[in-house]
Amino acid sequence: MTMQIADSVSLSASDAEARAKARAHAAAARNNLRTEPRAVRITIITLAVLFLTVFVVLPLVVVFAQAFSRGILAYFAALADPEALSAIRLTLLVAAISVGLNLVFGLVAAWAIAKFEFPGKTFLITLIDLPFSVSPVISGLVFVLLFGAQGYFGGWLRDHDIQILFAVPGIALATTFVTFPFVARALIPLMQEQGTQEEEAAISLGASGLQTFFRVTLPNIKWGVLYGVLLCNARAMGEFGAVSVVSGHIRGETNTMPLLVEILYNEYQFVAAFAIASLLAMLALITLIAKTILERHLDEGHDVNDN
Amino acid sequence: MTIEVKNLVKKFGSFAALDGVDLKVNDGELLALLGPSGSGKTTLLRIIAGLDWPDAGEVSFNGEDALAQGARERHVGFVFQHYALFRHMSVFENVAFGLRVQPRAVRKDEATIRARVKELLDLVQLDWLADRYPSQLSGGQRQRIALARALAIEPRILLLDEPFGALDAKVRKELRKWLRSLHHEIHVTSIFVTHDQEEALEVANRVVVMDKGRIEQIGSPDDVYETPATAFVHGFIGESIELPVQVEGGVIRLGDRPLNLAADGLAPGASKLFVRRHDMLVGPPGSGALEGAVQHVRNFGPVQRAEVALSGGETIEIDAPRDRELRAGDTIGLNPRRYRIFAGA
Numbered sequence: 001m002t003m004q005i006a007d008s009v010s011l012s013a014s015d016a017e018a019r020a021k022a023r024a025h026a027a028a029a030r031n032n033l034r035t036e037p038r039a040v041r042i043t044i045i046t047l048a049v050l051f052l053t054v055f056v057v058l059p060l061v062v063v064f065a066q067a068f069s070r071g072i073l074a075y076f077a078a079l080a081d082p083e084a085l086s087a088i089r090l091t092l093l094v095a096a097i098s099v100g101l102n103l104v105f106g107l108v109a110a111w112a113i114a115k116f117e118f119p120g121k122t123f124l125i126t127l128i129d130l131p132f133s134v135s136p137v138i139s140g141l142v143f144v145l146l147f148g149a150q151g152y153f154g155g156w157l158r159d160h161d162i163q164i165l166f167a168v169p170g171i172a173l174a175t176t177f178v179t180f181p182f183v184a185r186a187l188i189p190l191m192q193e194q195g196t197q198e199e200e201a202a203i204s205l206g207a208s209g210l211q212t213f214f215r216v217t218l219p220n221i222k223w224g225v226l227y228g229v230l231l232c233n234a235r236a237m238g239e240f241g242a243v244s245v246v247s248g249h250i251r252g253e254t255n256t257m258p259l260l261v262e263i264l265y266n267e268y269q270f271v272a273a274f275a276i277a278s279l280l281a282m283l284a285l286i287t288l289i290a291k292t293i294l295e296r297h298l299d300e301g302h303d304v305n306d307n
Numbered sequence: 308m309t310i311e312v313k314n315l316v317k318k319f320g321s322f323a324a325l326d327g328v329d330l331k332v333n334d335g336e337l338l339a340l341l342g343p344s345g346s347g348k349t350t351l352l353r354i355i356a357g358l359d360w361p362d363a364g365e366v367s368f369n370g371e372d373a374l375a376q377g378a379r380e381r382h383v384g385f386v387f388q389h390y391a392l393f394r395h396m397s398v399f400e401n402v403a404f405g406l407r408v409q410p411r412a413v414r415k416d417e418a419t420i421r422a423r424v425k426e427l428l429d430l431v432q433l434d435w436l437a438d439r440y441p442s443q444l445s446g447g448q449r450q451r452i453a454l455a456r457a458l459a460i461e462p463r464i465l466l467l468d469e470p471f472g473a474l475d476a477k478v479r480k481e482l483r484k485w486l487r488s489l490h491h492e493i494h495v496t497s498i499f500v501t502h503d504q505e506e507a508l509e510v511a512n513r514v515v516v517m518d519k520g521r522i523e524q525i526g527s528p529d530d531v532y533e534t535p536a537t538a539f540v541h542g543f544i545g546e547s548i549e550l551p552v553q554v555e556g557g558v559i560r561l562g563d564r565p566l567n568l569a570a571d572g573l574a575p576g577a578s579k580l581f582v583r584r585h586d587m588l589v590g591p592p593g594s595g596a597l598e599g600a601v602q603h604v605r606n607f608g609p610v611q612r613a614e615v616a617l618s619g620g621e622t623i624e625i626d627a628p629r630d631r632e633l634r635a636g637d638t639i640g641l642n643p644r645r646y647r648i649f650a651g652a
Binding site for chain 2: 197198200201202203204205206207208211215216219220
């Protein structure tokens with residue numbers, strides 16, 4: 001009898017203990033929804049941080065360390081070099097041209113795809129992605145084939161004394177081609193989601209096509225446009241492969257920043273090479289920050305009219 | 308403003324959204340386009356607004372060809388099902404939009420625009436929301452702002468696409484009454500689309516019932532309810548009992564059982580008998596045209612709804628007054644007080 005009581009007491013005690021434990025466990029699970037053991041969590045996080053440090057943070061640090069290895073004066077002297085200045089100017093010019101063109105192309109393409117139904121639409125969407133799936137070197141070679149001395153338009157261009165290859169137009173064309181998808185890609189899903197109802201409302205209220213575009217469509221997609229432009233610009237300034245093929249590497253004339261970095265590096269001018277590289281790295285950092293801010297804006301104000 | 312639509316045809320691929328529609332809307336009328344989804348009612352509305360174009364047919368406003376004008380010139384106020392408010396503009400700017408985009412020559416000055424918007428917001432009783440954005444409003448508020456925005460341009464016609472479709476039942480009922488009184492106040496020729504018969508019958512002066520791109524009946528709410536013109540209208544509006552019958556030599560048969568109902572002027576052949584649930588009178592067995600056994604009974608306030616298995620095998624639902632309690636297992640006679648028979652299977 002006493003045994004039995006003791007038994008039942010101890011049983012209920014361990015029962016209560018188990019129940020309390022289970023409850024604590026459930027509460028913990030509710031709190032953070034992570035049920036993996038602590039050790040697994042720490043391992044995964046450590047791996048991720050280590051990987052990021054070795055492959056992302058360390059190279060960035062090295063770039064800046066090398067750039068400033070001879071002091072700040074050497075750094076600025078390297079940047080003030082006429083070749084470096086010319087490369088910076090060319091890069092900015094090419095980026096401005098290709099971002100400008102792709103802004104227009106991207107808007108038009110996204111508009112057509114999102115707001116109209118027409119045969120071949122799926123094909124067009126696939127075509128827009130082409131520059132992403134083709135190696136940039138091949139994109140460059142296409143332009144050599146088209147505009148080179150032996151290319152399809154080579155003879156005609158020579159006769160009319162128009163220089164495309166190994167000059168600014170060729171570099172701008174190749175960059176534009178490679179960066180084409182960015183604006184369109186950013187806008188298509190956004191415009192598809194927004195549909196055409198607000199535009200229809202604007203027109204039925206008496207707005208003209210232009211008024212509808214500038215007062216209704218553009219404000220609705222402005223963050224998407226900025227997002228596309230930002231990524232497009234980052235890629236345009238950093239493009240190496242396609243530009244390398246069409247540029248001709250004429251010093252002080254057709255070298256963009258990435259090309260100049262390679263040349264200087266091959267000539268063992270490490271400070272100069274990394275000084276230019278540090279500019280590109282800073283561009284990347286600024287792009288990242290701006291991208292984060294823009295993404296926050298893009299997440300706002302979805303689905304206002306669906307409810 | 309009168310609207311006249313003649314022989315309108317609109318196809319989407321091989322699907323005929325409108326299949327020869329004729330309609331005349333009188334000046335100052337509040338007309339409902341009622342039909343199931345896919346019946347073409349929204350397409351008709353969008354063509355009148357100029358947001359879609361017909362493959363054939365005519366649309367005229369006051370006798371003037373409307374198809375010669377784009378949506379922009381037609382001066383039609385359109386309220387979209389999902390409101391389509393400009394999400395980046397405040398409520399005030401949404402309502403002001405139609406006034407701000409007017410050509411410079413006729414555009415009002417800022418003070419006039421402000422006064423007009425204020426007036427409209429007062430009309431829809433939402434002046435206190437002027438500085439909010441659409442995402443901060445409830446569904447019913449958005450709907451009323453959409454209406455104020457459409458009214459800002461002093462439209463010649465007001466078109467509303469499922470105006471209460473996205474709202475919950477209580478708000479719907481309030482807005483229905485409100486829309487009717489608003490129409491009484493401003494008296495602009497209005498058409499609204501709905502798939503909700505109660506909405507159409509309660510709000511509209513006249514109801515147009517559509518199915519499969521055609522107009523089935525045009526009439527007052529009483530007309531379409533009391534004297535449905537086609538089998539579709541009878542089945543769609545109000546709750547009906549529908550039984551397949553045969554008309555032969557002046558006799559109506561359900562299966563092999565002759566029904567004691569008048570068959571005057573009916574074409575022989577397969578037909579359909581329609582009776583409203585509450586028009587089926589219950590009597591003792593053997594007293595009526597039909598006979599059946601009660602299966603279930605449920606009480607709905609003043610009526611009891613009984614599921615009855617007819618002797619021929621069909622099961623129907625009837626609404627009977629509660630003065631005589633029905634019980635499962637009872638055998639009863641049924642007599643349609645009022646009924647309609649339409650030819651066709």
